[in-house]
Amino acid sequence: MANVKLESRKPMTIAYIEHVGSYGKIPFDKLIGKLYGWAKENKVMPGFHPMGIYHSNPKETPPEECKTSIAIPIYGKAKPSGDIKIKKLPAMKVASYSHKGNASEYQKSYDKMETWIKEKGYVLAACPIEIYSKKPEVVKGETIVYAKIMMPVKKK
Numbered sequence: 001m002a003n004v005k006l007e008s009r010k011p012m013t014i015a016y017i018e019h020v021g022s023y024g025k026i027p028f029d030k031l032i033g034k035l036y037g038w039a040k041e042n043k044v045m046p047g048f049h050p051m052g053i054y055h056s057n058p059k060e061t062p063p064e065e066c067k068t069s070i071a072i073p074i075y076g077k078a079k080p081s082g083d084i085k086i087k088k089l090p091a092m093k094v095a096s097y098s099h100k101g102n103a104s105e106y107q108k109s110y111d112k113m114e115t116w117i118k119e120k121g122y123v124l125a126a127c128p129i130e131i132y133s134k135k136p137e138v139v140k141g142e143t144i145v146y147a148k149i150m151m152p153v154k155k156k
Contacts, residue, residue, distance in 0.1 A: 004097045004116040009150070011091045015039065015046075016053070016071035017083050022063035023054065024103075028132075031070040038084050039074060047073030052130045094129070094150040095122065103136070103143040113151055126152035 015038060017031050032050045039046040055067040080086050095117050099109040110128070117124065134146040 004095055004113055006120075006153075007094050007096050007150070009089075009092050009094055011088055012047075012073050013075070013086065013088050014051070014069075014071040015044075015074045015078065015080075015084055015086050016069040018085070019068045019070060020064075021066065023058055023066050023068065024063070026052070026068055026070065028052075028070065028136075032072070035070070035072045035084065038081065039072065039078075042078040042081075044074045044076035044078045047075070049073075049131050049133055051132065054128045054130070092126065092152045093154065095120075095153050096148055096150045099145060099147045099149055101144060103145050106145065109149055113149060117151060117153055121156055122153035123156050124151055125154040128152075 015035055017035065019026055019031065028050075035050070036046055051071050051073075053069040053071060055069065056065065058066055074086070078086065095113055097109055097113050099106065101109075129150045129152070130147045131150065132145075132147050136146070137144045
């Protein structure tokens with residue numbers, strides 16, 4: 001588990017759209033495109049990497065009830081409009097892990113992180129966040145995901 005690291009994250013402002021439904025069926029392209037279009041219209045500088053904040057545990061929540069916030073970091077002042085909301089994420093300590101692989105392997109990455117968190121004497125402090133460094137690709141029929149998974153933590 002040498003790949004899991006502890007990081008300090010600075011506070012950031014995000015613009016986001018809430019989505020309810022299966023994590024496997026989030027319309028990322030549509031929502032992210034809408035966020036970047038909103039940023040341009042509102043003359044705020046967006047960050048380069050979109051993110052997902054996963055509010056539900058898929059092991060405990062039926063897929064159709066899973067809640068997600070699809071977000072982009074923003075720099076500058078803007079007002080929410082329509083289904084686009086704004087909030088500030090606080091500074092936080094996170095356990096982080098870079099996942100580059102099949103979407104079907106995601107749960108293994110999360111399981112690895114949960115084990116590391118327990119072994120190091122931490123507990124989950126907030127919802128997991130994924131930062132996407134690159135668009136998913138389909139290779140030989142498999143979706144390959146490039147994400148930095150971050151789990152906010154605090155000492156027990």
